[in-house]
Amino acid sequence: MRRVRSTALHLTSIAVGAAIVVPIVFGVLGGFKDNGQLFNSPFGLPDPWILGNYTDVLGSEMFWRQMGNSFGVALATTALVVIVAAMAAFVFARYSFPGREGVFTLFAVGLMFPFAVAILPLFVLLRSMGLLDNPLGVILPQAAFGLPVTIIILRSFFRSIPAEVEESAVLDGCSPFGFFWRILLPMARPAIATVSVLAIVGSWNNFLLPLIVFNDSEWWTLPLGVRQFQTQYSTDTARVLAYVTLAMVPSLAFYAIAERHLISGLTSGLGKG
Template sequence: MSFTGPGAALARLLVLVLIAGFVLIPIVATGLGGLKTLGELRTNTLGLPQEWIWDNYADVITRPEVWRMLGNSLNIAIFTVLLTLAVAAPAAFAFAHLKFFGEQMLFNYLILGLTFPFATAILPLFLKIRDLQLLDTHWGIILPQVAFGLAASVLLMRNAFRHVPTELVEAALIDGASYARIFWSIVLPLSLPIVSTVAIITFVQSWNNYLLPLVVLNSPENYPWPLGLMQFQSLYSTDWPKILTYITITILPAITVFLLAQRYIIAGLTAGAMKA
């Protein structure tokens, strides 16, 4: 059976259009839902608004607490990215270019963390955060995010670091360079695509994290952006158009980051696909 030719190209195009539809339809429906009244949202969920209600977006973006939560999310995401890179990059370099006893066992133990969903650890994680007196603080979110993101970050960086020619590393060792100097001056500059990819993925995951801040934080002034959804819910009613408006505004930064950094992400993820 042949997978080349105009027919195969058309089939691939149809599959891609179908996948894009599954992704884009909920996003477009969410954005349009914020432009409808509650009654129209119930009767005309997926269609275009009969009357475009821009006041929903104006009301959301003019609330001072929204911008405070935006600052909290940026603070949490930036520190999460910096700490993740600071820990994952040296660890990945060690696994890629250093040989030591128990190397493979330690690496396998680290990667084992990828098999456990975050939600399964929420109770013991809450108890540990409480014991460390980090409840209702941003550090109670940042540190667990770094810990749970290390396995994937180290795996991606290790594969990319191994792509750096060993001849360069060996030549630097012969010239008397330390492993720290090799890491900073040779490996890291040659691996900027994967570093950028890990930073972007970590930022977006932190930005979209809802469960951990919900469990850790109690004070509204410490809430990150995703928890702002609760301000449109009360005991007896839910303002769904405002919620859809808020969700649309929430996901726009993540979509924008992915679109702007798409080629860096692709370059980073494929950097370790083949060993030179």
């Protein structure tokens, strides 16, 4: 039974890995082909290899503007959600006060609130605040919807820090904010890295919110750029594949770099969550 279970687990892992890797490889190789090669040999190697699809995209000013917009929105969203969630998680983890668990549960309920349900009232609210065609119209809602999972992860990690560490800091004359800033945050780097990865990738892949906020193409992010490029070159599938591949490279690279921190941050403090 153990061997059967192990074999089934390996086969499932291979199937899941193939389902993820095969489309990526197909897109990367497809960008080096022309439409004729894609039609005649969709899963074969390019023959000849055509670099023009990638160089045309990389030479596009619009592509780099959209990438810059995506980076700016993602970094601002991450900074805001991590700073606010870290302070809230510190209070929920290290202080006892009436209604603490109720307020924390209210944040946790936010995980069950679909973003798409709020899109219409959110659009009306942003319009009334004058935040359409404004990066803040994307940054602030993304940060708000990212708070629940970020607070839950950071609170779990903060609660795993022994109380003796805080007592020693207080005896050395450290204020509560000093303990939070100088001791707790440096110790929480794996958890902070985890929530930062989740926030950056979530912002990078967000399509619906930028779609309703940005009417001016100067503010478009890469997901909107992919849609526009696909519409513009709907008959040139190879060029569209090249654009999509280049658009997903930053998020894949960031995941690859932060993978170790992501895993360790998700598993840290689970015993006291």
